[in-house]
Structures are given as structure tokens and as C-alpha cells.
Amino acid sequence: MADQPTSPYPAVEQLIDKYLGPGTLPGAVVSIGLGASRAPDYVARGTIAFDSARPADESALWRAYSLTKPVTGILVMILIGEGKLTLDTPVSEFIPGFAKTRILTSPETSLDSMPGRNVMTVRHLLTHTAGLGYNLISKGPLLEELKRLGVMPRKLSRADDAPVHRAPDLAAFADRLATLPLVAEPGTWWSYSVGLEIAGRVTEVVEGKSFDLVMKDKLFDPLGMADSFFQVPAARAGDLSTTYEIVDGKPVPYDPGATSTFLDRPDILSGGVGLVCSAHDYDRYLAMLAGWGTLDGVQLMPEETARLAMSDILPETVDRRSMLIPGGFGAGGRVSIAGPDKGSFGWFGAAGTAATVDPVRGLRAGGWVQFMPSTALGFPQEVVAAVTADALGAVA
Numbered sequence: 001m002a003d004q005p006t007s008p009y010p011a012v013e014q015l016i017d018k019y020l021g022p023g024t025l026p027g028a029v030v031s032i033g034l035g036a037s038r039a040p041d042y043v044a045r046g047t048i049a050f051d052s053a054r055p056a057d058e059s060a061l062w063r064a065y066s067l068t069k070p071v072t073g074i075l076v077m078i079l080i081g082e083g084k085l086t087l088d089t090p091v092s093e094f095i096p097g098f099a100k101t102r103i104l105t106s107p108e109t110s111l112d113s114m115p116g117r118n119v120m121t122v123r124h125l126l127t128h129t130a131g132l133g134y135n136l137i138s139k140g141p142l143l144e145e146l147k148r149l150g151v152m153p154r155k156l157s158r159a160d161d162a163p164v165h166r167a168p169d170l171a172a173f174a175d176r177l178a179t180l181p182l183v184a185e186p187g188t189w190w191s192y193s194v195g196l197e198i199a200g201r202v203t204e205v206v207e208g209k210s211f212d213l214v215m216k217d218k219l220f221d222p223l224g225m226a227d228s229f230f231q232v233p234a235a236r237a238g239d240l241s242t243t244y245e246i247v248d249g250k251p252v253p254y255d256p257g258a259t260s261t262f263l264d265r266p267d268i269l270s271g272g273v274g275l276v277c278s279a280h281d282y283d284r285y286l287a288m289l290a291g292w293g294t295l296d297g298v299q300l301m302p303e304e305t306a307r308l309a310m311s312d313i314l315p316e317t318v319d320r321r322s323m324l325i326p327g328g329f330g331a332g333g334r335v336s337i338a339g340p341d342k343g344s345f346g347w348f349g350a351a352g353t354a355a356t357v358d359p360v361r362g363l364r365a366g367g368w369v370q371f372m373p374s375t376a377l378g379f380p381q382e383v384v385a386a387v388t389a390d391a392l393g394a395v396a
Contacts, residue, residue: 011386012043019379020046024251025244025369027056028379031283032387033364036291040283040364049242049257058280061232061240062368063255063262065156065273065349071219071285072196072271073126073332075203077309078218080122081293081301084206087123087313091130091198094205097178103131104181108139113181120186122202125195127329129318131182132193142180149176153197154270156350157243157255166267170201170211173268187315190323196332200271211269220281222298223288227278230269232262240276243351246376254372273350279368286357286364289345310345310359312337341388354380363391 007013009032016028027046033039042058054060064071079085085093092099101116116131124130133142135152146152150166151173167173177198183191200211207214212230220228232240240260244251255261262276288295293306301309312328312335314320328335333347346356352374357364367383374380 009041009043009387009390011389012383013045015379015382015386016043016045019369019377024246024249024377025371026050026052026242026251027060027369029056029058029060029062029279029368030383030387031058031279031286031364031366031368032391033283033287033290034391035362036287036295036359040280040287042279048240050251052242052257054238056241056368058283059227059239059278060368061227061229061236061257061276061278062353062370063156063241063243063349063351064275064277064282064353065351067282067347067349067353067355068270068275069196069272070331070333070345070347070355071215071275072199073330074285074289074309075215075219075271076122076126076199077305077331078301079203079206081305085122085202087126087308088121091120091122091125091202094202095174095178095198097175101131101186102181103185104142104183107133107142107183109141111141111145111181116182116185118186118188120182122199123313123315124186125199125202126331127314127318128190128193128195129187129315130193130195130198131184131186131189131191132177132195132198133180133183134191134193137192138183142183145180149180151177151180151194152267153194153273154266154268155261156273158259158261160261168267170197170204170268174198174201187317189319190314190329192324194272196272197268197270199332200269211271219285219300222300223281223284223295225277225281225284227281229262229276230266230274231264232260232276234263237263241370243370243372245372251371279366282355282366282368283364286355286366289357290359290362290364292359310343310357311335346384348374348380350374352377352379354383356384361392363388365391
């Protein structure tokens with residue numbers, strides 16, 4: 001009998017089988033791209049849910065959650081490349097409420113504040129150095145105020161924060177947030193935040209249309225990303241995966257695909273957690289970055305703007321000790337500033353998703369699963385390493 005062909009991605013296949021084998025996850029898709037102009041390869045296993053026969057493949061729909069953040073960051077950089085704003089444009093030019101800020105004197109215990117000194121800029125929004133709060137990490141009175149004002153990213157499950165009445169749109173979200181004190185002076189401290197939600201509002205003011213339409217006009221349509229949504233169409237409900245919460249090592253449905261809150265009109269068009277997309281679509285976005293702003297002959301931004309977006313644009317004054325992952329930070333995502341992957345750009349999502357692009361080595365990757373919390377399993381951290389182990393030989 002003839003020998004079976006050897007898989008070009010054994011480490012990736014082994015990783016997926018590791019998490020699907022014990023029945024922890026129903027399915028997974030990993031996209032692997034070598035060179036900006038080359039079509040991606042996909043390694044896919046299983047289904048989009050335990051109670052679904054629909055295969056997990058490149059056209060299945062996954063909640064990007066915080067993988068939305070670098071997409072929003074790059075959207076802002078496209079507008080910067082068009083000369084409509086700069087990294088150092090004051091946010092108050094778009095949202096006047098941020099003209100006069102106050103700084104909390106004890107962010108975790110009190111709303112006491114003092115007048116701010118620094119000007120909040122677009123750079124601060126994209127790099128989580130604006131001093132903004134976030135329901136995921138804020139505590140005490142500030143968290144209660146965020147809830148009271150409805151300044152929360154979109155609902156992630158029908159059972160999620162049921163009593164909270166969220167702001168009706170990005171304009172109200174931004175204006176209400178601007179009434180609250182900041183957790184730190186802009187440009188001095190890295191703190192995970194709703195900065196990318198506010199960045200989405202900035203694009204609305206700049207373009208004079210809603211954030212989803214700006215995203216569609218500037219990114220989705222030029223890149224052919226037809227499977228990317230803030231609200232999944234009813235006709236595509238059968239393609240939407242289920243998110244599971246890992247409880248005592250076992251998966252429990254958290255947001256079933258068939259009844260997902262992502263089928264509803266979103267509370268706000270969230271530039272931080274709001275996108276649903278396919279592995280194919282997110283790879284198109286990564287391929288554009290691998291091509292320094294151009295894909296299939298379509299230039300979304302000049303090369304120098306793309307290089308800037310994926311470089312360390314953190315303010316020189318920032319204290320980096322609180323960063324979730326050491327390194328630099330670009331337009332909505334982490335930048336590696338040392339080691340063999342120096343120059344790579346990417347981030348992670350709350351449901352275990354991960355994506356990275358390394359334009360220098362011509363490598364890009366996306367890992368798509370749906371489990372929470374993302375720390376419950378090692379998939380997000382391991383998938384990039386597995387792709388690198390398999391693909392670097394091919395790159396060489």
C-alpha cells in the first residue's frame with residue numbers, strides 16, 4: 001500500500017486534536033498564510049457546536065471579541081493615511097466632552113478626582129493609555145458608575161449583565177464616558193480599556209456615518225470580507241458557532257449559535273468586542289497587513305502608514321509595568337519588539353481566539369475556537385507557536 005502523504009502542518013493538527021480529542025471543544029479552525037499574495041491554508045476539525053453537524057471550516061462564523069480591537073485600530077490608521085487625522089490629534093476635536101478631564105485619586109475605592117493635565121489623543125485610544133475605565137477591570141465606585149451610565153461594551157450573552165441598560169449608540173456611549181474621571185493621566189499608564197470603542201466613535205465623526213458603515217466602506221468591501229458582521233444576518237444563523245464556558249473542565253453553552261445575542265441588533269457598535277467573522281475574512285485582513293497595506297492590487301493605506309500601525313506607538317511617557325503581555329503596542333494590538341518574531345503584530349480574543357501577522361517573515365495565522373474564559377485552555381498561546389513551528393520551514 002502506498003504511503004500516506006505527510007501533513008505540512010503536524011504541530012497544528014496535533015494541537016487541535018489535543019483539545020478536540022477529550023471532548024473539550026466541538027471544533028476549531030486555524031488559518032496559515034505564507035506571503036501576502038499567497039492564499040491561506042486551513043487546518044479544520046470538528047463542528048461549530050456539539051449539537052450541530054455544521055463543519056468548522058473557513059466560512060464558519062466566530063465571535064472575534066477582542067480580536068475586533070486591532071481591526072478598529074487599523075481602520076483608524078486608514079483614516080490617518082488619508083490625512084483626516086493624526087495619532088496625536090486631541091480626542092476632544094471629535095468628542096468635546098474630553099476637553100477637560102479629571103483624574104481619580106484612588107481609582108479602586110473612590111470617585112474623588114483632581115483636574116487633569118495631559119491632553120488625550122488618538123494615540124492613547126489605540127494603545128490603551130488614555131486612562132479610560134473598563135468594566136472588565138474597573139472596580140468599586142467607578143465600575144458602578146460605568147454600569148449606571150450604561151457605558152459597557154455590547155452584550156455577549158443573553159444572560160450577560162441583564163440589569164444593565166446600555167447606551168443606545170456610540171455617540172451616547174462616548175459622551176457619557178466623558179463625564180467620568182479617568183483612572184490615570186493620558187499617556188502615563190497602560191490600562192486595558194474601552195479606548196477602541198471611543199476610536200470607533202471618532203471614525204463616525206470623521207466620516208459622518210455610522211461605525212459599521214465606515215468599517216464596510218474602508219475595510220470589508222475593499223478586502224472582500226463578506227462574512228464579517230456586527231449583527232449576524234438571520235440567514236447565516238446556521239453558520240454561527242456556539243461559545244462554551246469551561247466549568248470544572250467541562251464545556252457548558254454560554255451563547256448558543258442558534259439563539260445568540262449576536263443575531264440581535266447590537267447595543268452599541270463595539271470597536272472592542274463587537275465583530276463576528278469567518279477565518280477566511282480575518283485572514284484577508286491579516287494578508288493586507290502582510291502586504292504593508294495592499295492586497296490583490298488594492299491599497300488601503302500607504303506602506304509607511306501600515307508600518308507605523310504595526311510598530312510600537314506607545315507614548316514615551318507611559319509606564320509599561322501593567323501591560324498584559326510585555327512588548328510594544330501598535331494600533332489596537334501587541335507588537336513584538338525583540339526575539340525571532342520581532343515586528344509581529346496581533347492580539348487575542350476572550351473566547352480563545354488568536355491572530356498574528358509577521359510581515360517581515362511573511363507569516364500570518366488565525367486560531368478560531370469559542371470557549372471562555374480564554375485562560376481555561378492553552379489554545380490561544382499554543383496556536384501561534386504551532387503555526388510558527390510548522391510554517392517557518394516552508395518560509396525558509
